[in-house]
Amino acid sequence: MRNVLTICSKEIKSYFVSPIAYLLLGLFGLISGYFFYSATAFFVMSGLRQQMQGSQQPMSINEYVIAPLLGNSSVVGLFLIPLISMRLFAEEMKSGTIELLLTSPVRDWEIVLGKWAGAMAMYLCVLGVSALNIATLFIWGSPDWRPVLTGLLGLALQGGCLLAIGTFISTTTRNQIIAGGATFAVSLLLWVLSWVTSYNEASWAQVIAYLAIPTHYEPFAKGVLDTKDLVYYLSVIFFGLFMTKRSLESLRWRS
Amino acid sequence: MITVEGLTKRYARNVAVNNISFEVGKGEIVGFLGKNGAGKTTTMRVLTCFLPPTEGKASVAGFDVLDQPMDVKRNIGYLPETPPVYPEMEISDYLSFVARLKGISGADIKKRVDEVCERTALGDVRNKIIGKLSKGYRQRVGIAQAIIHNPPVLILDEPTSGLDPEQQLHVRNLIASLSGDHTIILSTHILSEVEQSCSKVIIINEGRIVAVDSVDALHKRGRATEIVAIEVSGADGFTVKQKLEEVAGVARVVSRDSKSGNVAFEVEGLEGSFIRPDLARTIVHAGWHLTELRTVGESLEEIFLDLTRAEKTDAKTDSKKEAEGSAQ
Ligand SMILES: Nc1ncnc2c1ncn2[C@@H]1O[C@H](COP(=O)(O)OP(=O)(O)O)[C@@H](O)[C@H]1O
Numbered sequence: 001m002r003n004v005l006t007i008c009s010k011e012i013k014s015y016f017v018s019p020i021a022y023l024l025l026g027l028f029g030l031i032s033g034y035f036f037y038s039a040t041a042f043f044v045m046s047g048l049r050q051q052m053q054g055s056q057q058p059m060s061i062n063e064y065v066i067a068p069l070l071g072n073s074s075v076v077g078l079f080l081i082p083l084i085s086m087r088l089f090a091e092e093m094k095s096g097t098i099e100l101l102l103t104s105p106v107r108d109w110e111i112v113l114g115k116w117a118g119a120m121a122m123y124l125c126v127l128g129v130s131a132l133n134i135a136t137l138f139i140w141g142s143p144d145w146r147p148v149l150t151g152l153l154g155l156a157l158q159g160g161c162l163l164a165i166g167t168f169i170s171t172t173t174r175n176q177i178i179a180g181g182a183t184f185a186v187s188l189l190l191w192v193l194s195w196v197t198s199y200n201e202a203s204w205a206q207v208i209a210y211l212a213i214p215t216h217y218e219p220f221a222k223g224v225l226d227t228k229d230l231v232y233y234l235s236v237i238f239f240g241l242f243m244t245k246r247s248l249e250s251l252r253w254r255s
Numbered sequence: 256m257i258t259v260e261g262l263t264k265r266y267a268r269n270v271a272v273n274n275i276s277f278e279v280g281k282g283e284i285v286g287f288l289g290k291n292g293a294g295k296t297t298t299m300r301v302l303t304c305f306l307p308p309t310e311g312k313a314s315v316a317g318f319d320v321l322d323q324p325m326d327v328k329r330n331i332g333y334l335p336e337t338p339p340v341y342p343e344m345e346i347s348d349y350l351s352f353v354a355r356l357k358g359i360s361g362a363d364i365k366k367r368v369d370e371v372c373e374r375t376a377l378g379d380v381r382n383k384i385i386g387k388l389s390k391g392y393r394q395r396v397g398i399a400q401a402i403i404h405n406p407p408v409l410i411l412d413e414p415t416s417g418l419d420p421e422q423q424l425h426v427r428n429l430i431a432s433l434s435g436d437h438t439i440i441l442s443t444h445i446l447s448e449v450e451q452s453c454s455k456v457i458i459i460n461e462g463r464i465v466a467v468d469s470v471d472a473l474h475k476r477g478r479a480t481e482i483v484a485i486e487v488s489g490a491d492g493f494t495v496k497q498k499l500e501e502v503a504g505v506a507r508v509v510s511r512d513s514k515s516g517n518v519a520f521e522v523e524g525l526e527g528s529f530i531r532p533d534l535a536r537t538i539v540h541a542g543w544h545l546t547e548l549r550t551v552g553e554s555l556e557e558i559f560l561d562l563t564r565a566e567k568t569d570a571k572t573d574s575k576k577e578a579e580g581s582a583q
Pocket residue numbers: 255266267268269270271289290291292293294295296297298
């Protein structure tokens with residue numbers, strides 16, 4: 001476990017001494033800040049209008065601000081996550097530092113877990129920007145906190161899946177750009193798989209939709225914690241990390 | 256400390272290391288000498304558990320590289336061909352990170368980092384970003400990370416390649432200073448480096464070992480006859496040459512350039528003869544001044560070329576034989 005922490009904290013430091021961390025935080029802050037501002041403004045405006053029209057039902061801030069914001073964050077994450085995971089192994093293989101890791105008394109799974117955890121920490125920092133935005137809503141109003149928490153948890157798990165896949169892809173090439181591009185392509189594929197059920201109700205379509213990532217996010221956004229979805233996310237993470245470990249092993253036999 | 260037995264490493268298309276065996280004893284400094292592509296790096300990567308052997312066995316400090324990789328890794332310090340440094344880190348951060356990876360306890364890390372910084376003369380720059388260092392400093396950081404856990408065995412892959420002469424000298428001195436506490440195996444394609452730093456040489460060519468010997472023994476081998484360099488003052492060249500040719504056991508006398516204006520020769524003896532005493536006596540009896548008399552060894556360079564060339568012709572005849580065999 002100590003080795004996992006050693007590698008993880010080194011990864012986090014590496015993100016923050018390079019421009020990438022600030023680029024990600026800045027980009028994400030800008031996009032989600034804009035969404036947040038327009039959604040809140042829209043909410044306030046339509047709230048006022050409804051009051052003037054004498055409507056009795058108050059509008060839900062969860063429904064009009066928080067849910068769309070989290071939904072947008074998950075789409076933006078699709079673009080940011082490849083940027084986080086692409087360097088994990090590709091960079092080490094290119095610069096030769098992988099020789100240090102693989103000849104130190106550290107197990108392969110410790111390296112894999114440490115790398116992924118470091119990337120995860122970076123991703124959580126980015127998500128933190130969203131969380132900060134939402135937190136301001138608690139100062140002015142009293143939204144239902146349950147879907148906020150499950151929504152953020154869902155985003156974290158979803159990010160964890162894509163990062164695990166990205167970590168694996170990063171072991172297959174020494175070119176970061178290729179690793180990032182491939183990760184984006186695979187993530188996008190897992191994303192659009194959910195569309196098949198829009199047109200098709202057959203059981204194979206259900207299976208494919210089950211593999212899609214957004215399918216499992218929806219309940220989280222509504223404040224529902226379902227073991228089925230948790231199992232899906234955790235098994236994708238496990239599978240991705242397992243593949244990474246195998247790839248690391250085969251790196252030795254391959255090269 | 257290191258035992259290699261029948262080690263073969265095959266890549267997808269070629270055989271990088273072909274059935275090599277050698278041993279390195281405790282405290283030895285062994286030079287692993289070979290041209291580019293000879294298989295040095297590959298051998299070292301097997302010893303450090305970076306690559307698994309295709310066939311054969313290798314063990315370090317009594318642990319097998321396949322069966323007990325963790326123990327092997329704990330007992331070696333490894334400097335790969337390019338120092339494995341993260342350019343964005345500060346030297347002291349980087350060394351702490353490596354120390355932690357090597358399993359040094361939290362309380363000792365600072366002490367160890369201070370020690371290796373001092374040992375590798377990095378004290379002044381320890382808060383600098385590695386990416387901004389010169390190649391020589393980077394190599395020192397590479398050595399520092401290899402010795403941070405004070406491993407009994409050090410494996411250094413071309414520790415002086417790409418450095419300027421002054422940096423090379425510094426690294427060589429550094430290695431020499433490490434020799435007391437560590438068993439060291441270092442690879443190089445520079446012959447003079449082996450002569451300066453190593454007690455033993457393993458010469459490898461095209462994946463095979465062509466010689467394992469002490470540096471002294473290598474100097475002596477390869478030539479059956481004795482060659483003596485002589486310098487004489489107070490005489491003219493022609494007379495001296497004539498006199499020397501008359502000495503019993505002398506095969507040939509060749510004139511040599513001399514800087515000091517004296518006359519100089521290289522005298523080759525017949526096989527099995529020992530001509531030095533007789534040469535000295537002859538010159539002194541003639542009333543000349545003997546200013547130099549020494550046996551000329553074959554330079555390692557020539558021996559190396561001889562050995563690697565011989566290997567090539569052997570291989571050629573082997574493949575010819577094989578071709579003939581398959582034709583039948
Ligand atoms: N990863 C690899 N894949 C395929 N062939 C390789 C690989 N690494 C080295 N080789 C080949 O193996 C041989 C030995 O290489 P190497 O051990 O690096 O030699 P040296 O370190 O003595 O220069 C060379 O012919 C080289 O081309």
